[in-house]
Amino acid sequence: MEILRHIVVFVHITGFALLFGGWAVEAFSRRFRINTVMNWGLVIAAVAGLALAAPWGISYDLNYAKIGTKLVVLLAIGALMGIGGARARKGDGTVAPGLFWTIGILTLLNAGLAVIWR
Numbered sequence: 001m002e003i004l005r006h007i008v009v010f011v012h013i014t015g016f017a018l019l020f021g022g023w024a025v026e027a028f029s030r031r032f033r034i035n036t037v038m039n040w041g042l043v044i045a046a047v048a049g050l051a052l053a054a055p056w057g058i059s060y061d062l063n064y065a066k067i068g069t070k071l072v073v074l075l076a077i078g079a080l081m082g083i084g085g086a087r088a089r090k091g092d093g094t095v096a097p098g099l100f101w102t103i104g105i106l107t108l109l110n111a112g113l114a115v116i117w118r
C-alpha cells in the first residue's frame, strides 16, 4: 500500500509540474493564455490529491487543515481557469493579466503549502 501511495504522490506532482510548466511557458512568452497542458495538470493534481486526502498507506496522521486549505486553493484555481478560459474563447484567446498571474501564484502557493506546512 505504501508503494502505491508513493506512486499516487508521483502522479500528483506530475499534475503540478504540468499545471505550473504550462503556465510558465505562457508567462515567459507574455501570452497570458490558459492552455491544454494547464487544464490536464489541474485535473491530474486534483484527482491524485483527493486520493491522497484519505489516510491509506501511511502510519501517521494527515494534516487535514493543510489538505482543506489546499482544496480551497485548488477550487479557486479551477474557478479562475474556468472563468478565464470561457472568456478567452469568446475573445482573442488571452485572459486578463491579473487573472493569469493569480493562477500561477496560487499554484505555487499550493506547492509551498505541501512541502513547508508539515
Ligand code: HEM
Pocket (backbone or CB within 6 Å): 005, 009, 012, 013, 016, 019, 045, 046, 048, 049, 050, 052, 053, 058, 067, 068, 070, 071, 074, 077, 107, 108, 110, 111, 114, 115
Ligand atoms: C494545484 C494544486 C496542488 C498542488 C500544486 C499540489 C502540490 C503538491 C506537492 C508538490 C506535493 C508533494 C509534497 C511532499 O511530498 O512533500 C503534494 C502532496 C500532497 N498533496 Fe497536493 N497539491 C495540489 C492540490 C492538492 C489537493 C486538492 C489535495 C487534496 C484535497 C492535495 C493533497 C495532497 C496530499 C495529501 C499530499 C501529501 C502526500 C503524502 O504525504 O502522503 N493536494 N501536493
